[in-house]
Amino acid sequence: MDNVLILGGTQFFGKRLVEKLLKQGKSVTIATRGKTKDPFGDRVQRLIIDREDKESIINETEGKNWDVVYDQTCYSPQEARDAAEALKEKVKRYIFTSTMAVYDYGTNNVEENFNPYEYQITYKGRRDYPGYEGYKEAKRASEAHLFQETNFEVVAIRFPIVIGKDDYTNRLKLHVEKVMGNEPIGIPNEEARYSFILSHEAASFLYEMGLSNFTGPVNPGCDGDISMGELMRKIEGITELKAKITNELTPENASPYALPGSWSINTNKVKELGYSFSDLHQTLDELIHYYKG
Known part of the structure; x- marks a missing residue:
């Protein structure tokens, strides 16, 4: 993993991920709307995209290739499909920032409690998913598209509450x-x-998943x-x-x-993979x- 694209990367643990990648000598491109200032100066390359405009992603990524893409800003299955189609044959590995909200309400949720490989996808935009129930459905369907309809190496990181x-x-x-x-x-x-999970540990885990050959959904956290x-x-x-x-x-x-x-989530799988958290x-x-x- 030498050349990395981040869809997002200008807020919270996304900024921490960029700094981690830069510290490790990676070449980093961030793709955003360009409306949030970032502290990276000339250390990163920048693309201006709109997640609700597929053509902007196609145009900005034309002729470019990356080893890994981190998708931090996907809030609908339509956006997942648009990004995946725009990045086809430009990226090998797709790290999706998902959420424990893909699970039904309950405690100690294991990864198998939501199966994105069998979830029926309805393609809608982010504005069609209001509230917590909308957020849950949007992330479920986004995961489902990436696992069912693409040829990337896909990881869905189901973060708990980040603090x-x-x-x-x-x-x-x-x-x-x-x-x-x-x-x-x-x-x-x-x-x-x-x-819960600490923001710097969320960023570190994202980084590690970029290096790993693991694919599938996973629950990191305390x-x-x-x-x-x-x-x-x-x-x-x-x-x-x-x-x-x-x-x-x-x-x-x-x-x-x-x-x-x-x-809440069960973290046994991530511990079996060798990772630990505070x-x-x-x-x-x-x-x-x-x-x-």
Whole structure:
């Protein structure tokens, strides 16, 4: 893996992936809409594409070849099909940033709980997939297209919730700020359980999958999961303040993790492949202390 294309790469762990690749001496091209500034200067090549405009991808990639493409910005099966067709015979290996949301709500989901090789694909654009249910369907169908309809070496990385000091969404930070500000936080189900991964470990795993010969879906992340109630008790313990939890959600108080059910993953396969990740509880404790200040 010497020559790499990243669809995206200008936000969160995508930026970390670019820096990792550059540090390892790889030639990196990032393909974006060109609307988000990046810190890479002349160390990367840039393509301007629109994921909703197939011709822009065809035109920008004409006459070029890469060893690996990392797809960080696909939000519909139509986009997956367009990118795959535009990159046919230009790329050997396709690393798709997927999500644990491809699974039905529940805990300890193993990779076999969603089979992209048999999922029936309906091709629609990103605007036709609203909300969490839409996101779930879009990622499922995108995986399905890549595994069923292309000849790439495909890896679907089903990330859990990504957290880190560089998390621009501030989702975990919001919970700490609500407690410290004595503000109510809307959590409809304190028993709902979720899995997490640190942003720098997400980037490192993406990098490793580019080097690997593994294909198929895989669940990376911290071992185990945590309930919303347990997370709030952690925050209370570290801040020494009492959380004001309500099950009456409003746009102002709703937890970003107030999902319709549990979503957590089983990481046995990734451990069998030889990869390990930070301890979940130590990770959360360190970030809560960081956000507390």
